[in-house]
Amino acid sequence: MGNGEYTSLVDDPTESPAPPVPEPTPTFRVEGPRARPVRESPFEPIRKFLRRHGRKLWWLHSAYALALGSGVVAFASKGFERARMLGASLICVWVLLLIFFRLFSRGVEDAGSKREKVGFYVITYAIKNLYQGLLFFLLPSYWKSTTLGSANSWFVIALALVAVLSTLDIVFDHYVMRYRWLASVFHGVILFGALNVFVPAIFPRTENVTSLIASAAIATIGVMSLHLRARELKSKLVWLQLVTLVALLPALAYGARRLIPPVPMYLAHAAVGPSEMHDGRLQMEVTRVHTSALPALIAVTDIGVPAGPGSNFRHIWKRDGEVVHVNANITARAEGASVLRLRSGLKNITTQEARAGNWSVEVETTDGQIVGNTRFTVVE
Numbered sequence: 001m002g003n004g005e006y007t008s009l010v011d012d013p014t015e016s017p018a019p020p021v022p023e024p025t026p027t028f029r030v031e032g033p034r035a036r037p038v039r040e041s042p043f044e045p046i047r048k049f050l051r052r053h054g055r056k057l058w059w060l061h062s063a064y065a066l067a068l069g070s071g072v073v074a075f076a077s078k079g080f081e082r083a084r085m086l087g088a089s090l091i092c093v094w095v096l097l098l099i100f101f102r103l104f105s106r107g108v109e110d111a112g113s114k115r116e117k118v119g120f121y122v123i124t125y126a127i128k129n130l131y132q133g134l135l136f137f138l139l140p141s142y143w144k145s146t147t148l149g150s151a152n153s154w155f156v157i158a159l160a161l162v163a164v165l166s167t168l169d170i171v172f173d174h175y176v177m178r179y180r181w182l183a184s185v186f187h188g189v190i191l192f193g194a195l196n197v198f199v200p201a202i203f204p205r206t207e208n209v210t211s212l213i214a215s216a217a218i219a220t221i222g223v224m225s226l227h228l229r230a231r232e233l234k235s236k237l238v239w240l241q242l243v244t245l246v247a248l249l250p251a252l253a254y255g256a257r258r259l260i261p262p263v264p265m266y267l268a269h270a271a272v273g274p275s276e277m278h279d280g281r282l283q284m285e286v287t288r289v290h291t292s293a294l295p296a297l298i299a300v301t302d303i304g305v306p307a308g309p310g311s312n313f314r315h316i317w318k319r320d321g322e323v324v325h326v327n328a329n330i331t332a333r334a335e336g337a338s339v340l341r342l343r344s345g346l347k348n349i350t351t352q353e354a355r356a357g358n359w360s361v362e363v364e365t366t367d368g369q370i371v372g373n374t375r376f377t378v379v380e
Contacts (some may be wrong), residue, residue: 082137083137083141083197083198083201083264084198084201084202085137086134086137086194086197086198086201087198087202089130089133089134089194090134090191090194090195090198092130093127093130093131093134093187094222094225094226096123096126096127096130097127097183097187097226098225098226099123100123100124100127100177101180101183101226101227103116103119103120103123104120104123104177120173121173124172124173124177127177128166128167128169128172131166131190132163132166132167134190134194135159135162135163135166135190135193136163138159138193138194138197139156139159139160139163141197141263141264142155142156142159142193142261142263143156144266144304145261145262145263145264145265145266145371146261147261147267147370147371147372147373150370150373151258151259151370152258152259152260152261152262152369152370154259155193155259155260155261156261158189159189159193162186162189162190165186180227184223184226184227187222187223187226188219188220188222188223191218191219191222191223192215192216192219192253195214195215195218195219196211196212196215196260196263197263197264198215199211199214199215200263200264200307200310201264201307204307204308204310205307205308205309205310206307206310207310207311207365207367208262208263208265208310208311208365208367208369209254209257209311209365209367209369210310212253212254212257212260213250213253213254214250215253216249216250216252216253216254217246217249217250219249220245220246220249220250221242221246224242224245228242257367257368257369258368258369258370260369261369261370262311262365262369262370262371264305264306264307265303265304265305265306265307265311265371266303266304266371266372267301267302267303267304267363267371267372267373268302268303268304268339269301269302270299270300270301270302270361270363270372270373270374271285271286271299271300271374272285272286272289272297272298272299272300272361272374272376273285273286273297273298273300274286274289274293274296274297274298275296275298276298276300276343280300280333280335280341280343281300282298282300286376287375287376287377288376288377288378288379289376289377289378289379290378290379290380291354291355291356291378291379291380292354294346294349294354294378295346295347295349295354296345297345297346298343298344298345299315299317299343299344299345299361299374300341300342300343301315301341301342301361301363301371301372301374302335302339302340302341302342303332303339303340303341303342303363303371303372304338304339305338305339305340306338308338309332309334309340311365311366311367311369312330312365312366313330313332313340313342313363313364313365313366313371314326314327314328314330314363314364314365314366315327315330315342315344315361315362315363316361316362316364317344317346317359317360317361318359318360318361318362319353319355319357319358319359319378320357320358324346324349324353325346325348325349325353327344327345328366330342330343330344342363344361354378355378355380356378356379356380357377357378358375358377359375359376359377359378360373360374360375360376361373361374
């Protein structure tokens with residue numbers, strides 16, 4: 001402005017006009033049919049609840065099964081004649097296992113569709129309930145026949161563990177029934193244990209060792225039948241294997257007879273004393289005596305035989321675990337319909353044998369099964 005020039009605030013008319021701004025093109029939205037809201041199934045809340053808490057409910061059901069098993073124990077304790085009811089349960093569980101092994105050879109993995117999975121759980125649920133009834137029925141008989149601290153204690157412990165496993169649904173469905181060999185062993189133990197009680201209930205006065213061998217043979221056939229198909233029975237090799245197992249496993253059971261309680265018999269009462277009454281009971285029961293009283297000491301044991309007398313017995317006198325004297329083939333005196341009273345003494349004991357120590361009188365069958373014992377202390 002100092003040089004006399006002016007700047008116009010008006011646009012120069014010689015300049016080209018700005019291009020016009022295009023008007024926005026109107027857009028149109030085509031709306032389709034509105035989606036109808038999906039109505040929730042009335043069972044959907046139940047499904048959601050089961051998906052969220054299903055595992056907890058299975059464990060809760062296991063606790064219920066354990067409580068129900070306790071009721072079966074109380075029922076079984078009321079009388080040995082109820083053991084005859086085991087036959088129906090054994091047949092039912094065998095039929096269900098036949099179906100299971102044909103449909104689900106690898107457990108739940110073979111259940112592909114939803115319907116097959118439902119079938120799997122329905123069959124295993126029925127098998128579990130039958131197993132639980134059998135096992136909790138057997139436990140009182142085996143407990144009464146077990147001599148705690150002896151070699152046959154392990155069997156009742158194993159049976160109790162199997163009973164608890166049968167109530168654990170998740171373990172049973174996903175582990176026991178997943179492997180054919182494990183399911184077979186599980187079934188074989190239960191079948192043998194049940195037959196060992198069932199056979200004397202059907203055939204009273206059967207010797208325990210005879211019942212033991214027969215139970216092992218039948219259990220072997222029962223387990224093998226789960227794996228064999230009708231067409232395989234045409235093979236001589238299959239028959240040879242079957243006959244071999246039926247001969248071998250009962251022989252093993254006989255060899256392990258001291259490890260198995262002599263059900264259904266049990267030790268009702270046992271004691272030692274210096275004299276007896278006219279009915280065979282002791283006038284005095286002692287637990288601590290002097291060495292000079294040993295020759296006059298008498299052992300009296302009452303054996304419960306709910307299936308009737310079928311075995312012979314012996315008394316084995318031991319000092320600190322070593323055999324001192326054996327009274328074999330003791331004459332039993334019947335006390336009522338289901339009790340035998342056995343008596344033996346130490347009249348012929350030598351001075352060298354009559355020493356202080358921890359003594360016991362063990363009751364065995366002449367075949368070597370442990371029935372029970374009584375303990376006492378000898379001092380000088």
